[in-house]
Amino acid sequence: MSRLNLTTQRKAILDLVQSCEDHPTAAEIMERLRMNGHQFAYGTVYNSLRYLTDAGLIRELKLGETASRYDGRTEDHYHIVCKKCGRVDEVLSAPPADWIREVAAKTNYDVHHSQVVFEGVCYSCKHPNA
Amino acid sequence: MSRLNLTTQRKAILDLVQSCEDHPTAAEIMERLRMNGHQFAYGTVYNSLRYLTDAGLIRELKLGETASRYDGRTEDHYHIVCKKCGRVDEVLSAPPADWIREVAAKTNYDVHHSQVVFEGVCYSCKHPNA
DNA sequence: AATTAAATTTATACTAAGTCTAAATACTAC
């Protein structure tokens, strides 16, 4: 682990991701950077996203779509995806420790981490004319 | 939903996936089919895997790698991936219903399904010289 | 059994997301 090196590009990308209410893909990040007057090389954006992810400053979300999404919230949390509209919301309740212990015991693994993606239908899609 | 139509190709692919102890990718499935003397078009394998998945005969696993994996076990279950060796094991304990209810209440979603991928270190990697 | 219609397979072109590479640029330490 070496010292954190936030270049202009990395800083701009970090700021952008942290300012997002949603969970943009790399392509969406590039688009928003361009709208803010930045124009970085394609590879630089991917490089920086990986660097920032490795540094623990942002999170990469793999929600089962083709592209990864990025999240400026670094606390441990999960996500729920609406099957109808594709919207993604945060889930802050952690899986019960009992369950994790049970899984560790049954599988003989040291469990370090879990990714959970819930799928369902969001409030707006349930009540279309509210 | 129309009647199930298991062509020669689909049947061979279903048989193969069901006979696997592991969770092969589409590329691995093609390779194993070839070893069994089958030679199907590239697109047919993808088509068939989707067909079989939609029919509920196999499952598509998105474990955060670049390629999907396929699983002949159709009961509801989850997976745990070893960070060291990449091995994937089954997790048969379901997440506690209380937790799911809590998530549904907090997010205002109807929760239909959850995908859970645990990450950790498997027994063999923990005890390298056993 | 021959004819038509529908579904499926095949081969191949294409797309999307991301990685790799080599040259150019920027930063750091002396």
Next chain:
DNA sequence: GTAGTATTTAGACTTAGTATAAATTTAATT
């Protein structure tokens, strides 16, 4: 200021998967 390292850039390349159009198979109708 110069040498050395790290980063950015542009663009080629890779991987996984989708789309398309022609050929083949299967099923239904007569």
